[in-house]
Amino acid sequence: MAHFVDARTRVLQEESTKAVLSNCSDPKADLAAERARATFDVGELLHYLNGGREKVERKAHFAELISRTEWGNKSERYFQTREEQYVHGLKVAFGIWDFMKEKRLGISDGRVLRSLVNAPGGLELHIGMFIPSLISHANPEQQAKWLPKAQSLEIIGTYAQTELGHGTFVRGLETTATYDSDRQEFIVHSPTLTSTKWWPGGLGKTATHIILMARLFTKGKDYGPHAFIMQIRSLEDHKPLTGITIGDIGPKFGFNGVDNGFLRLEYVRIPREAMLMRFAKITPEGDYVPPPPANAKASYATMMYVRSTIVQDAGKFLSMAVTIATRYTSVRRQTTSSKGQRETQVLDYQSVAGSLLPLLATAYALHFTGKVMMQMYTDFERSRDRGDFSNLPELHAFSSGLKAMCTTITSEGIEKSRLLCGGHGYSRLSGLPDMYTSYVQNSTWEGDNNVMFLQTGRYLIKSLLGAMTGKTLSGYAKYLENAQFEMKERCNVSTEVQWLDPAAQLAAFRNRAARLCVDAAEQLKQESGGNPVFEGEPWDNSNVIVIKLAVAHSQYVIYKNFMDSLQGIRSRGELQPNTVRALADLQGLFGLTVLEREVGDMLESGYLSARQVKLLRAQQRALVKAVRPNAVPLVDAFGFLDYELSSALGRSDGDVYRGLLEMAQASPLNRTEEGPGWKAVLEAQMKKPGSRSRL
Amino acid sequence: MAHFVDARTRVLQEESTKAVLSNCSDPKADLAAERARATFDVGELLHYLNGGREKVERKAHFAELISRTEWGNKSERYFQTREEQYVHGLKVAFGIWDFMKEKRLGISDGRVLRSLVNAPGGLELHIGMFIPSLISHANPEQQAKWLPKAQSLEIIGTYAQTELGHGTFVRGLETTATYDSDRQEFIVHSPTLTSTKWWPGGLGKTATHIILMARLFTKGKDYGPHAFIMQIRSLEDHKPLTGITIGDIGPKFGFNGVDNGFLRLEYVRIPREAMLMRFAKITPEGDYVPPPPANAKASYATMMYVRSTIVQDAGKFLSMAVTIATRYTSVRRQTTSSKGQRETQVLDYQSVAGSLLPLLATAYALHFTGKVMMQMYTDFERSRDRGDFSNLPELHAFSSGLKAMCTTITSEGIEKSRLLCGGHGYSRLSGLPDMYTSYVQNSTWEGDNNVMFLQTGRYLIKSLLGAMTGKTLSGYAKYLENAQFEMKERCNVSTEVQWLDPAAQLAAFRNRAARLCVDAAEQLKQESGGNPVFEGEPWDNSNVIVIKLAVAHSQYVIYKNFMDSLQGIRSRGELQPNTVRALADLQGLFGLTVLEREVGDMLESGYLSARQVKLLRAQQRALVKAVRPNAVPLVDAFGFLDYELSSALGRSDGDVYRGLLEMAQASPLNRTEEGPGWKAVLEAQMKKPGSRSRL
Structure with missing residues (x-):
């Protein structure tokens, strides 16, 4: 934008500029002055809150490393379309997976990494629900069959519980799993509109397998919700299998990198072994074996x-x-x-x-x-x-x-x-x-x-x-023992x-x-x-x-x-x-x-x-x-890195206005000088002189 | 998804389906039952709240008409990218403009239409601030020059007041307009980072003209913020004029159809007549003529x-x-x-x-x-x-x-x-x-x-x-006359x-x-x-x-x-x-x-x-x-149309679950069965059997 400016113009402006500068703000200096007011040792508290100096440094080191990867780069964060967010979310998940493998990192480091990148995607429930549910609800043979595939990402799973008509109230679920003892199979089916599975993360376009929560019917009796594992997409071309309708449920307030999905089942047959049988079981003949009572608590x-x-x-x-x-x-x-x-x-x-x-x-x-x-x-x-x-x-x-x-x-x-x-x-x-x-x-x-x-x-x-x-109370409710006394207390x-x-x-x-x-x-x-x-x-x-x-x-x-x-x-x-x-x-x-x-x-x-x-x-x-x-x-002392905050206003150097101006440059509307509206709408509309009467 | 289902499967399922149906919900019937409980005449209240039956019917009629236009169609509403939203917002503005012209509608109908479509875009401030400001602050010659162009959309304007560093406190604005009496021109300039204009709607990629609020300096004296009109983009190719940097400020919490923009001015010269001089004036010699006192109130x-x-x-x-x-x-x-x-x-x-x-x-x-x-x-x-x-x-x-x-x-x-x-x-x-x-x-x-x-x-x-x-108070503060009495009241x-x-x-x-x-x-x-x-x-x-x-x-x-x-x-x-x-x-x-x-x-x-x-x-x-x-x-009785609410849950027929399922089909992730992640990420990652060690 540089253009020729004559000396007279510069001189005239000089005076006005001076007047403005005399009162204008200096955010970096302001923040430095605030820091100088501390009455305590910030470093001490920082380390205390974050589990020690080593952890603080480890986090900064990770941030440094991953910010340089394609999947860890956050510069496009606020400008992605829904599809871009979704694809990026997958890249992040695989990126972290490989990074952890390469550096031989454990679960707690994984948590730090995911929190640093903060780009939840289609694999959230694979990690957070699918694998844990296999571990907690599958019997040893089932674990031996499924866990290796899940843990090496040959298959991607999610946890399909909530339905269009049912969230909190699990007993009300309407998807059915009806046992057919002749073929030793379950028929899983969505008998109503409201039984459509709805919300599971990764179900829309990512997961190849699900843990399905469905009401188990055998010999005409309803045993309520149980867990089943089943494949929903081809591993060859990722298309839904026969009898299965799946899709993304559309955009949400947030979490748009995740493909929360819907699922309808039409008389789909799955083998008896699809039922996760660590606790409750079904015999080949169709007899239901309830879980031992203690396990209700364990779950x-x-x-x-x-x-x-x-x-x-x-x-x-x-x-x-x-x-x-x-x-x-x-x-x-x-x-x-x-x-x-x-x-x-x-x-x-x-x-x-x-x-x-x-x-x-x-x-x-x-x-x-x-x-x-x-x-x-x-x-x-x-x-x-x-x-x-x-x-x-x-x-x-x-x-x-x-x-x-x-x-x-x-x-x-x-x-x-x-x-x-x-x-x-x-x-x-x-x-x-x-x-x-x-x-x-x-x-x-x-x-x-x-x-x-x-x-x-x-x-x-x-x-x-x-x-x-006269019962004795323990823990945080202990004070209720004295409730009558408290009623008179001032x-x-x-x-x-x-x-x-x-x-x-x-x-x-x-x-x-x-x-x-x-x-x-x-x-x-x-x-x-x-x-x-x-x-x-x-x-x-x-x-x-x-x-x-x-x-x-x-x-x-x-x-x-x-x-x-x-x-x-x-x-x-x-x-x-x-x-x-x-x-x-x-x-x-x-x-x-x-x-x-x-x-x-x-x-x-x-x-x-x-x-x-x-x-x-x-x-x-x-x-x-x-x-x-x-x-x-x-x-x-909380110790958040600029990388974590992704905020123009939260910059640790206080240079907030530069932050806004610099970040805004990447807005997709700024890809061209004239913007996407010129050719699409404005040129034709504005170049009709006289043709448009005044309002 | 239809596939062959044998008779035995159907029979087995039949029983389970019956069990589910006995308790499942019927939203349409529920809403009808609610309506039957009314203790008053809903139609009467509906008409009363909305200014009469005629207005209610007129709104419904408009909604019917515009929902069939390209710009009035809302089916893509929740699925647009930022660019699509922006372009669509422009189409809506021109669409309404032409619709009003065609039907010879007035301002209040325009308000109804804009509220019905509810897709604010790059022309919001042209209508809401640019034209009104010209009417209130330009003198008759200025109005004669600018209003016809603005009202026929030959030019599109916005109102550039807030800056990176200044919102509420107008006196603090830092953009300067320095008068050069030799050339009878103002030099408008952004002397600081914080003086960058920031937020004005339509400034990013739409407006060709602005009303600029800048501190007026003449003969070395600062007269505070005044309004100027100036062109910022070419009418030929929509590119910014020399010395002017403009762009979109990036995505916001909402209102993303609007291109809120930023603007930096580098020693840009505008004629003396660019100052809106209905009230305050500047003489060719550079003498400042303050506004008559009453007009401070008028503004x-x-x-x-x-x-x-x-x-x-x-x-x-x-x-x-x-x-x-x-x-x-x-x-x-x-x-x-x-x-x-x-x-x-x-x-x-x-x-x-x-x-x-x-x-x-x-x-x-x-x-x-x-x-x-x-x-x-x-x-x-x-x-x-x-x-x-x-x-x-x-x-x-x-x-x-x-x-x-x-x-x-x-x-x-x-x-x-x-x-x-x-x-x-x-x-x-x-x-x-x-x-x-x-x-x-x-x-x-x-x-x-x-x-x-x-x-x-x-x-x-x-x-x-x-x-x-002893002063007498009027209006809503009248009760303060009795404040002393109120202090003792029980x-x-x-x-x-x-x-x-x-x-x-x-x-x-x-x-x-x-x-x-x-x-x-x-x-x-x-x-x-x-x-x-x-x-x-x-x-x-x-x-x-x-x-x-x-x-x-x-x-x-x-x-x-x-x-x-x-x-x-x-x-x-x-x-x-x-x-x-x-x-x-x-x-x-x-x-x-x-x-x-x-x-x-x-x-x-x-x-x-x-x-x-x-x-x-x-x-x-x-x-x-x-x-x-x-x-x-x-x-x-509020009388909102389904078209207005654009809500699966607010449907007037109560069929909320069908609403969700139908609307979700248009999600961009659903364009292909396998989704945008398959070719981009998943296929390559998942087809490495054995190559990925378990975590």
Whole structure:
């Protein structure tokens, strides 16, 4: 675009430029200044949060290596068509597979790699569900037959459970597998429109095999959903086999690299051995052999594992969003009250800091809860392997509520972070739109969040009722033993600073949950006309308060985990005092922000007085100010690489505007100067002078 | 897929199919049953809400006609690439233009057509900003020169104001227009990276001309932002002119048919007459002539108009989302407590009804507020034309807060509706993801919502301070005259049913807002160390409570509008009693739901007692039940056509699963049986038997 500019023009412009430059912003300098304000050693916290220096360096090394591969290159990320995304997703999966083989890497490295590239594709469910289901549900002969092929990618599988008409409620599935003892085969069939399999990832255009969940009928009797393995596409030309209709279900809010698919079966015959028979079995004669009772419990394990990882990941995604928003609002300057002054950093507005810094604190809270969750799962696995399932109910209740709570918090938090980035947050180049649309599926996937909360609520009410008849409670529900006492309890805070005491905060969380549990039990009794009924109308009519209870309990749990973790760090001396202090501010800010939103309940119950609420609010505001100088250092400590964030606004060097401008160049509309509309539409339309009358 | 199926197979399957069919859902019958439950005349309400039977029929007629055109066909809507969307958006704009010409339609029909097709493209700002700005800011000679070309589409314009570094704060713009009196030209230039124009719709690849907002420098003095008209692309080959760099800014969360663009200017010369000189002027010698003082006010008019239409549209978009979610949750059946029973309609779960039906009530509330808002704007226009600007401050304060409130409610409401649709809500075929991503920009566009709330809050606090010195207040802020009295007021509700009284609800809304106004003024005084300062740190440090005040006031306004509108309908006898009763339930449900969320403030202030909160909650629950039978009829009355909704889940015949399956066929991944990944990746990878070692 260079063109001749005469000297006079340059001189005239010079003056105007000077006037503009005197107040214009310098994002890189702003971010550097923020970093200089840290009151703690960022490197120490970075290593602590990420499992040590070695892991931090290993991740950076991997990122460096894969960013140079074709499949690891992210420059086209925001510009791909659906087909390109899909094909790229496959390349990524094979790329990672080969990379791991070449470097002889293990499962946890694989997790790091997939998270770094973050391009889910048609092989997600092959890795995440098909292989694990074979391991858990196939008998040894079946494993010997199928696992080698699956693990060498000779076949690609997926897990076909949900149908057009059925998601959460597995018992309602309508696909049938009818046993024909004469031929020792099953007929698998889609008898209704609603029985069409719908949603399985990779089913659309990738998978050659599926694990099919279908209702088993034999000798005229319905034994409910069972798992079968079957081939759906030719290994020669990838076309669907006879009697099988498959396709992609179309674009989604996010996850468009994945070919979620549909499947209809028309009287397809599969051998008896297609049924996965580690637990339940069918004899050649068609007699059904039910699974041994203990195994019903064992099959929960996979579900628990998946939920635990969802809880663990929630903190990570919220941290990513908060990193982007914190860096950007630190360098974004907008509006000044007095002429000639530099504009204000957006993060210095109370309304912005008051929204964003509590999210930062929440990201830390979720980090610690994620750790506790995974530890609890590991403990469960260990006792399960000894045949001890005693901690399953608690794990189940705990993980359901936390899954719902953490995914709700993170979904909303990503979107809040995006909105705090103003107009530029609306650009996909900010990274936040894609983060939201891909993350928010977690609210529905693996159990709708309302259903999850209800499970936790049911457990809590049952625990309370048990405690009232003298049963001892364990784990996180222990406090319900004292519910009657809590009903009379009053908060004893009388100064602003007393609200800083973690014990005071924890007591408020606990009291709220305990009282809600009593209220919920009371309402359920009323709806049941006496003894509480945990199903049907009485239960459905109590949903709202039960969900509220589960939310309150989960908040209590998350706060308690933060508090206990920090206490552990302190007592083990794992971090320097300044670092602990910075974390303690976050813990306080998290606690008081949540409590502030819920004061209505506590005023209503009489636990808090209006004066105590005012003190709480003042202390919360004070903590927002206390955290402010550490905002950028605290997000730096999460340790996300620019490669991971793929965000013009989240750049670690703060050069956000250059980031936007540079990334935009690759927009497909910019392939030609005149754009794709000129020849297609504009030229013909605009060159009709006079032919078009004025509107 | 038909293949030979023997008789034995059919017989065996027959039995299983029967078992499945006994409980499977029949969505069309479900929706018909819902409609039969209506307690009022849906047709009457439909016509009332939509301005009469004739308008309803006219819209249907238009939809019928345009759905058969190439540009009006929506079957590819969810499958287009960015380029296809962009080109299609242009075709739509020209298509509508020609259609209007052919049928001799006026502006309001144009609005209906654009809303029906709902495919914003590169001409949005030509119509919405370029032409209106010429009319409002160009002098008669300039209008004579430019308007005919713009109105016959010989040129296409956009409005280039925002920059990489500046959105809301117009005074901070960095693009300069430096006057050179020797040549009687302006030099327009982008002196910094942050001065790059960024975001204007149509700027990327469509517009040939722009209205440029740039800081006017003459004789070494900076006169701040002014408007200039200039050409940026050749009319011959559509290439950018010398010194001008233009391009598309890349993909966004939504609105991807629009080529939002960037622009850099390098010492570009434009004639003196390029400055739009209806108000401010520059003489050939370079002397600046400021605009007459009254016109500063006049220029607010466009802004007020745009905000008013945003408020008006909020109700429409929320209604669309609620229509989809209500129909779908009425036909979606999921989970049964007892075997053999049909599954429950999802809308019958308390947690679903308790979320969705208040949203339905809110959609109605926003409808009435939209009407009031437009009426207020029309009244303003009328008095403005008489030179009377006395109602401008109220209109400004009112529209700012409502813009922020209504767009927040609608954004969140669309996303809540989507989540209530469970897994299928995640599919773009549901229509909800696209509705959310295109709507949510309203929270940022035309003034960030926080900034908007702060403007309303400032007006309210100033009103309160005025009233305290004896000034009379008018309009919606009138209640602040009694703020001191409100501080001592207590709610007098003592039974559940008394909460149904609109006066009791209104009093609670009013009391909350009044008390918050007093609190906010108090805090601002404290932060200011005496007399309240409405800028700088004292103001910034009061943001949170001021925003809270503006929210409370806006909620009061929306409730009052609902109440007054219904009162008017009643007193004018416009609707039958049964219809009025259905609307009154909605009014009550809206009011109590909002109040229930805010009881914390009212308990804290002492306005409500814990007992009154319990009564409120019980009455709110009762209203959810009361509205339930009318849910589908009430969304039918909005009158959205299937063509408008473009939603598999919102189909008016309830055949949602067929809708999903049929729409999905057009997915680009389904163009071939084997999909685009087979030849590109899979075949080569999968046919390496043995070559790939197991992981």
